[in-house]
Amino acid sequence: MLNQHFSHRHPLAAATVAEDDGAICSGCELRLSGDAYKCTKPKCEFHLHDLCFSLPPEIHHPSHPKHPLILAGSPPYAGGDFACDACGDLGSGFIYRCPRCQFDLHIHCAALPESVAGKSHGHPLRLVFHYKGKGFCCGVCEGGLGHGCWVYCCGDCDFGVHVDCFVGEDEDEDEEIE
Numbered sequence: 001m002l003n004q005h006f007s008h009r010h011p012l013a014a015a016t017v018a019e020d021d022g023a024i025c026s027g028c029e030l031r032l033s034g035d036a037y038k039c040t041k042p043k044c045e046f047h048l049h050d051l052c053f054s055l056p057p058e059i060h061h062p063s064h065p066k067h068p069l070i071l072a073g074s075p076p077y078a079g080g081d082f083a084c085d086a087c088g089d090l091g092s093g094f095i096y097r098c099p100r101c102q103f104d105l106h107i108h109c110a111a112l113p114e115s116v117a118g119k120s121h122g123h124p125l126r127l128v129f130h131y132k133g134k135g136f137c138c139g140v141c142e143g144g145l146g147h148g149c150w151v152y153c154c155g156d157c158d159f160g161v162h163v164d165c166f167v168g169e170d171e172d173e174d175e176e177i178e
Contacts, residue, residue: 003037005053007073007094008046012037017047027052027094028107052094052107059096061110063129063150064103069096069110084109086129086150087163109150112163116152121159125152125166140165 002011007027017023019033026046037053039046058068063086072095075082081090082097086109096110097103114127121139128151137144138151139161153160 002040003053005037005048006057008039010039010041010044010046012046012048012053013040023047025049025052025093027055029091029093030108055094055107059110061096061105062114063105064098064101067098067100067103069098069103069105071096071107075104086110086112088149109163112150116166121154121161123154123156123159125154125159125161127151127163128153128160136160138162138165 002013005012015036015038017032017034017036017038019031021033023032023036023038023045024030025032025036025048027048030049032047032049035050037048037050055071057071059071061069074080075092075095076097076099081092082095082104083090084106085103086105089106091106094107096105096107112127116125116127130150136151136158139159141162143162150163151160152163152166
């Protein structure tokens with residue numbers, strides 16, 4: 001069965017992609033394996049994770065409560081890249097954005113949980129948008145927490161971690177389990 005996706009002009013077919021294929025998802029720009037959608041045209045390298053194919057076209061996010069964020073298949077900026085307002089990293093894949101404010105999020109940053117149980121800390125950690133503290137070091141990498149970046153913080157004590165460090169810590173533990 002062929003499917004059409006708003007972000008690609010050719011039809012897509014459901015497929016199972018092996019990890020060693022080296023495919024990259026055109027939506028989230030991460031390595032692809034498992035259930036996916038592939039372009040049906042030969043030599044077209046457009047692939048999507050099953051989850052990226054099914055993303056909602058509009059979300060309401062607590063980091064930008066004034067307006068909805070609209071899913072775009074590519075950044076509308078000259079050069080084709082955008083800087084994520086959550087992590088600061090560049091992206092060229094799918095983007096949740098507010099066209100009125102030019103507020104942009106990677107799709108994986110938009111999906112971050114607002115509260116997490118930290119492996120390196122006994123209390124729950126809450127996602128803080130636009131951190132404004134001073135003299136705060138990441139509890140994982142011990143690097144500074146930049147002004148305006150998203151961080152996971154403990155409400156009970158002076159502890160916080162970069163979003164990437166928290167996510168990386170979970171991935172390290174997953175690798176140890178395998």
